[in-house]
Amino acid sequence: MNVELLLALVTGAALFGVGIYGALSQTNLVMIMMGVELILAAAMVNLVAFWRYLHPDAAAAQMFVLIVMTVMAIEMAVGFGVAIARFRARGSVEMEEAAELKG
Amino acid sequence: MTTVLVLLLLLAAGTYLVAVLEAWTASGRFRLAGPVVAGIALLGREFIVPRKPDRIFFEVAPVLLLLSALLAAAVVPLTPDLIITDLATGALFINAALVYVLVALLMAGWGPNGAYAMIGGWRFLGQLIAYAMLIVMPITAVVMRAESLLTTRIVASQAGLWNIVYQPLGFMLFFVAAMALAFLPPFDLPTAKAELAGGVEAEYSGVRLAIFRLGRLALIVTLAAAAVVFYLGGWQGPWLPPWAWSAIKILAVCATMLLAGRxxxxxxxxxxxxxxxxxxxxxxxxxxxLVGLLVLVLP
Amino acid sequence: MSAQTFFIGFFGLAAVWFGVVVFRTHSMVRSALALLFSQTALGALFLSMQAEFLGVLQIMMMATEMSIMAIFMVMFMMDPGGLGEMDMTHQKRLSLAAGFVAFAAAVAAAVFVDWGPVAGVAPDAAQQTHDLGIELLGRSMLIFETAGVTILTAMIAATAVAMPAVKRIGNK
Known part of the structure; x- marks a missing residue:
């Protein structure tokens, strides 16, 4: 077992755990998005680590990281769009006050 | 190691000359000792800390501004050998380092807990949304011609014809965007003297203000050096040695930037x-x- | 211990620490900038794993992204300065447990899976950038183009959602 690969994967795991905690525990839409960003960042760490230590010749692995970055940007754009709409309609983006969205 | 020291000294000298130039464009008086006097005056003043500041941001912001300018300068070649690190992603790295100017200004705006400073800081975020694409896209065209992100390779690609002739449109856009990035007049929205009483600089005093201004001057020099590398053929030129051409071009671009907005x-x-x-x-x-067409059509 | 091991550990620790700060500070701007520095540390981590292009790109992209996050935090939060020390969390115990379980499961997977032989050297940075460009505009072009179109769609959708429903008449 390679120490560097293990270190990178543990970093990814820790970021994933922190992101899950944030996404579940925060009451504000923007803070929840921060949790999701951390989860995606954890995915990127793992991808880069797999590229470097398992398949350094596969450029597709690097491309995968670019796609994850794209997903992050899209998540931000759509999330903020929804946040603005919600804020206009209700004056807050608190999750506790959004119970009427429950089906 | 010596390269780093030499380049830092050269950057300091360039910063000093730009400070003299800026005072000259502002007041019309050319005083070589001006920046020294101003610096000593700043160091001698009281170091005011506003009430209830965000202390970390307040202290870090001026240093981060200076640091981002220095990092961007690390990939700019003055002669074929005089470069701190010739990164394989040099042209991208300049962008990456310069984005932290925004972070520094946001910190400087939020940190001191003052209304004018905060408006200045957020204004610069809007300004970034305006200029950011105009920094990145002209550089893309430059990189397309050089077929490399290495800054030394970019200079070498302009041996026959400088990029300012090859893609004048890109140069104009980059020049304007660079002025907006360095918040020089007429784009000095975050530090507007008249409307915001100094904006992000308003709450700073003493040694912190000195570092902030130093960082901004270093930023101007770095941007001018980047413009020279990307569009004006870097160290290339007849008769004079490479370093002299680099120095002359960088100072000329600085002077043009400072004079243009006045x-x-x-x-x-x-x-x-x-x-x-x-x-x-x-x-x-x-x-x-257009550059894509030219690259494909011309040999 | 090689320099690479040290830097991976160091930047990984920094990224996780800043990630924890995001949810522990009361000031919203600090929270957004902590996330920025977490991502920047990740960029440095990529650099120490010799993925130069990705590292520099990460450092560049995240600075703008998180600064925009900061202004939205200030716009939508009741107490952006954090001077009131409001508690903005719910179901804390459940989230802590979920986060810890996720962490433990991922670590277990990392430790117990046989990753096979580890490659010694990565291609140099210029070669990587070249390969990535060929990959993007060659074999993976369809995926790349799809990503581009998706971003465009997301931009239009986000703008459409965020626009006020009532048309303002008169002032432009």
Missing amino acids: AMPRVRDADLLHWCWILGIPLALLNIF
């Missing part, structure tokens, strides 16, 4: 966004298209 009124932030997106980005795309 006579113009300050741009409104909404207008800046409007013109950058309605006019600037289509022009930048056209520039990329």
Whole structure:
């Protein structure tokens, strides 16, 4: 077992755990998005680590990281769009006050 | 190691000369000792800390501004050998380092807990949305011609014809965007003296203000050096040695940047966004298209 | 211990620490900038794993992204300065447990899976950038183009959602 690969994967795991905690525990839409960003960042760490230590010749692995970055940007754009709409309609983006969205 | 020291000394000298030039464009008096006097005066003043500041941001912001300018300068070659690190992603790295100017200004705006400073800081975020594409897209066209992100390779690609002739549109866009990045007049929205009483600089005093101003001057020098590398053929030129050409071109670009905005009124932030997106980005795309054609057609 | 091991550990620790700060500070701007520095540390981590292009790109992209996050935090939060020390969390115990379980499961997977032989050297940075460009505009072009179109769709959708429903008449 390679120490560097293990270190990178543990970093990814820790970021994933922190992101899950944030996404579940925060009451504000923007803070929840921060949790999701951390989860995606954890995915990127793992991808880069797999590229470097398992398949350094596969450029597709690097491309995968670019796609994850794209997903992050899209998540931000759509999330903020929804946040603005919600804020206009209700004056807050608190999750506790959004119970009427429950089906 | 010696390269780093030499380049830091050269950057310091360039910063000093730009400080003299800026005082000259502002007041019309050319005083070589001016920056020294101003610096000593700043160090001698009281170091005021506003009430209830965000202390970390307040202290870090000026240093981060200086640091981002220095990092960007690390990939700019002055002669074929005089470069701190010739990164394989040099042209991208300059962008990456310069984005932290925004972070520094946001910190400087939020940290001191003052209204004018905060408005200045957030204004610069809007300004970034205006200029950012106009920095990146002209550089893309430059990189397309050089077929490399290495800054030394970019200079070498201009041996026959400088990029300012090859892609004048890109140069104009980059020049304007660089002025907006260094918040020089007429784009000095975050530090507007008249409307915001100094904006992000308003709450700073003493040694912190000195570092902030030093960082901004270093930023101007770095941007001018980047413009020289990307568009003006870097160290190339007849008769004189390479370092002399680099120095002359960088100082000339600095002087042009400082003089260009002096006579113009300050741009409104909404207008800046409007013109950058309605006019600037289509022009930048056209520039990329034209350069692509030229690269394919010319041998 | 090689320099690479040290830097991976160091930047990984920094990224995780800043990630924890995001949810522990009361000031919203600090929270957004902590996330920025977490991502920047990740960029440095990529650099120490010799993925130069990705590292520099990460450092560049995240600075703008998180600064925009900061202004939205200030716009939508009741107490952006954090001077009131409001508690903005719910179901804390459940989230802590979920986060810890996720962490433990991922670590277990990392430790117990046989990753096979580890490659010694990565291609140099210029070669990587070249390969990535060929990959993007060659074999993976369809995926790349799809990503581009998706971003465009997301931009239009986000703008459409965020626009006020009532048309303002008169002032332009």
